[in-house]
Amino acid sequence: MSPDLHPGTAVVTGASSGIGRIYAEKLAQRGYDVLLVARDRSRLDELAASLASATGRKTEVLVADLGQAADVERLTARIAADPSITLLVNNAGMGTEGAVVGVDAGKVDAMVQLNVAALTRLSIAAVNAFSARGKGTLVNIASVVALVPENFLGAYAGTKAYVLAFTQSLQSELKGGPIRVQAVLPGLTATEFFDRAGLDAGSLPAEMVMSAPDLVEAALRGLEAGEAITIPSLPEMAAWQTLVDDRVRMAPGLSLRQPAARYGMGATAG
Numbered sequence: 001m002s003p004d005l006h007p008g009t010a011v012v013t014g015a016s017s018g019i020g021r022i023y024a025e026k027l028a029q030r031g032y033d034v035l036l037v038a039r040d041r042s043r044l045d046e047l048a049a050s051l052a053s054a055t056g057r058k059t060e061v062l063v064a065d066l067g068q069a070a071d072v073e074r075l076t077a078r079i080a081a082d083p084s085i086t087l088l089v090n091n092a093g094m095g096t097e098g099a100v101v102g103v104d105a106g107k108v109d110a111m112v113q114l115n116v117a118a119l120t121r122l123s124i125a126a127v128n129a130f131s132a133r134g135k136g137t138l139v140n141i142a143s144v145v146a147l148v149p150e151n152f153l154g155a156y157a158g159t160k161a162y163v164l165a166f167t168q169s170l171q172s173e174l175k176g177g178p179i180r181v182q183a184v185l186p187g188l189t190a191t192e193f194f195d196r197a198g199l200d201a202g203s204l205p206a207e208m209v210m211s212a213p214d215l216v217e218a219a220l221r222g223l224e225a226g227e228a229i230t231i232p233s234l235p236e237m238a239a240w241q242t243l244v245d246d247r248v249r250m251a252p253g254l255s256l257r258q259p260a261a262r263y264g265m266g267a268t269a270g
Helices: 018-029 041-055 069-081 105-133 156-174 212-224 238-253
Strands: 009-013 033-038 059-063 085-090 136-141 179-184
Touching: 009 018, 009 069, 018 033, 018 041, 018 085, 018 212, 033 041, 041 059, 059 069, 069 085, 069 105, 085 105, 105 136, 105 156, 105 179, 136 156, 136 212, 156 179, 179 212
Parallel strands: 009 033, 009 085, 033 059, 085 136, 136 179
Antiparallel strands: none
16 A cells, blocks of 8 residues: 555554554555544553654554543544544453453453454444444454454453454445445454463464564455455465355255254244
8 A cells, every 4th residue: 555545544442562552654655544442542652753753644642541441432532533534443452361260350350341342342343433424334343253262261351352353343334335344254363362361472382473563464455355254374265165155055944933843842932
C-alpha cells in the first residue's frame, strides 16, 4: 500500500508492546495515521514519536484501560465521531496462568471483560461507524487456541473461540458490503504475553514460536489478499477450508424435531 494513498487512521489497541506495537509500525509504514491505545503512556508516547519521525505519519496517543467500561466508551465515542478512522485492530487482550480449578475468579472476570466484552463493544462501534461512512476494516485478533481448546488450560481458549465465532458472524452479516472483517489466529508468538500470564516462554520449542514482526506482516498480507480468516503459520489454508466444509455438512442435523436414533427414544410427541 503506497503512503501516497492516505488510507486514513488506524486505531490499534494494546499498542504499547508486542503484536499491537508491530501493527502500529507496519500500518504507519503502509501510509496510515495511527491512534495508539493502551494503558502505558510512556511507552505510547515513545512509540508515537518514533513512528512520526520514521514515517511522517500523524500519530496520536489515547491512554485507556479497556478493562474498564468507561474507557471503552471513550474509545467507542472517538470511533463514532472521527470520520478519518478507517481501520480498527482489536488486539488488546490478556491471559490467565493456568487451570480454572483454583484460579482467582476475579482474574478470569477481568480477562473476559477485556478479551470479550471490550472487543465486542469496539467491534460494534466500528462496523456501525464504517457502515455509515461506506468503508472500513475491522481486524480482530483471536488465536489458534480457539481451534484446539482441549490442549490448553483455563478460560483463555474460550474467550478466543468467542472472538473467532463473533468475527465469523460479523463476516456473514456484512458479506457483500463495503466493510471488511478479518480474524487473525496467531500461534505461539514471541511477546510479553507469556510473562504477563505467568507462563515460561523459555520452555516452548523454538520451532513453534513465531516472531511478532513475521506474524503481523503475514496477517497484513493476508488482509491485503482478501483473507477473512488468517492463520499465519498454517501451511495450507485448504486445511481450514476442510474444517469449515465439515462443519457446514453437519448443519442439517444440528436442529431437528426428534432426538437421534442412538438414544433409543423412538418418535416423541410434538
